[in-house]
Amino acid sequence: MTGRRVTVIGGGVLGLSLAHQLAAGGDVVTVVADREGADTVSAVAAAVWFPYRSGSPSLATWLTRSLARFTELAADGAAGVDLREGTVVERRPDVDRSWAAGVPASRGATAAELPPGALGGVRATLPVVTMSRYLPWLRARCADAGVWFQRRSVRSVEELAPAADLVVVAAGLRSGQLLGDDTMYPIRGQVVRLANPGLTAWVIDDDHPDGLTYVVPRRDDVVCGGVAEVGSAVTEPDPETERAILRRTTELVPALVGQPVLSRAVGLRPGRDAVRLEHVAGHAVPVIACYGHGGSGVTLSWGCAEAVAALAAGG
Ligand SMILES: Cc1cc2nc3c(=O)[nH]c(=O)nc-3n(C[C@H](O)[C@H](O)[C@H](O)COP(=O)(O)OP(=O)(O)OC[C@H]3O[C@@H](n4cnc5c(N)ncnc54)[C@H](O)[C@@H]3O)c2cc1C
Known part of the structure; x- marks a missing residue:
C-alpha cells in the first residue's frame, strides 16, 4: 500500500480503468461519479479497439499498451472482450495506417x-x-x-481536497468545466443495435460517401x-439519421436486412484536439487530468491508465 488517497472523478471507461490501475498499485482509491454503467457515454461505444477522433503525441504507446491489455482480457470470458477479425475500408489514397503497425497479423x-x-x-x-x-x-x-x-x-x-492526496479528473465531456478548460466539444454519435444473425466480422468504413459507417457484431x-x-x-436519437444508418449498413452487410431493432442510443464523445493527460497546477490538491479521448476512449483506456499511474508515481 502507498497509503495515498486518490479520488477519481468519473465512472466511465477511463475512470474505472484508472481506478483499477491505481488501486492495483497500492493507492486507496475512491471513484466519484454522478452516472454509472449504462448511463455513461462509455456504454454507447461500439466498441472496437481502433483509433478514431482522438489525437495525442503519445497515442502510439497508449494504443499498444491497451491492445496488449485487452488481448489478455479476452482470455477471461466474463470480461466481455472478444478478439474478432474484420475490415477497415479505405476510400482515400492518403489514409493513415500507422495504427496497424502494432497489430499482429494485420x-x-x-x-x-x-x-x-x-x-x-x-x-x-x-478486441471487440x-x-x-x-x-x-x-x-x-x-x-x-x-x-x-x-x-x-x-x-x-476543491471540494474533494480535504479527503484526497490526489484528484484525477476523468469526467469525459464535462472534465473541462471542472478545470476551466474551454477546449472541449461534443462529437455526437448515434447507433442502432440489431439482433445478431450470427455475424462475427466487423467493418469500419469511415469515409463511406454517404457518411461514417460501421457494423460491429x-x-x-x-x-x-x-x-x-x-x-x-x-x-x-434522430429517426432520419437512424434510417440512413440502416440503409448504409444493410448495403454493406446484407445479412442484416430484416433483423429486428433491439435498442438505439446517442452518445456525446468527449472531443478535444488532443487528449489531456498531465498534472494540472493551481488547485488546493494535486490534480491529474485524463480526458478528451473523442472516439477512442475504450481503445486508449488501459494505456492512459498506465500513463496516469506513472505520472502519479512521479514518472
Ligand atoms: C456512438 C459511439 C461509438 C463509439 N465507439 C467507440 C469505439 O468503437 N471504440 C472506442 O474506443 N471508443 C468509442 N467511442 C468513444 C468512447 O465511448 C468515449 O471515448 C469514452 O466512452 C469516453 O469515456 P470517459 O470515461 O472519458 O467518459 P464517460 O463515459 O462520459 O464518463 C464520464 C464519467 O464522468 C462522470 N462525471 C462527469 N462530470 C462529473 C461531475 N461533475 N461530477 C461527478 N461525476 C461526473 C460521469 O457521471 C461519468 O461517470 C464511441 C462513442 C460513441 C458515442
Missing part, C-alpha cells in the same frame, strides 16, 4: 473483402468489447481491488453506426 484486404468503391483496406483481428458486460465486470474488479464508489455530482475539484447484438456531429449536444 494485412492488406483483398478485393473480395472490400465493398465497391473502396481503394484498399486492412484486415485485422482486434461488449460494453454492457465489460463496464459491470470492470466495476466489480475495481471493488475487488478495494476501490470505493460514491454516486454524486462534483462542482469543483458483439455477443448480444450488432452495433450499426454512425455519425460524428461535431458541436451537436442533442441526446435524442
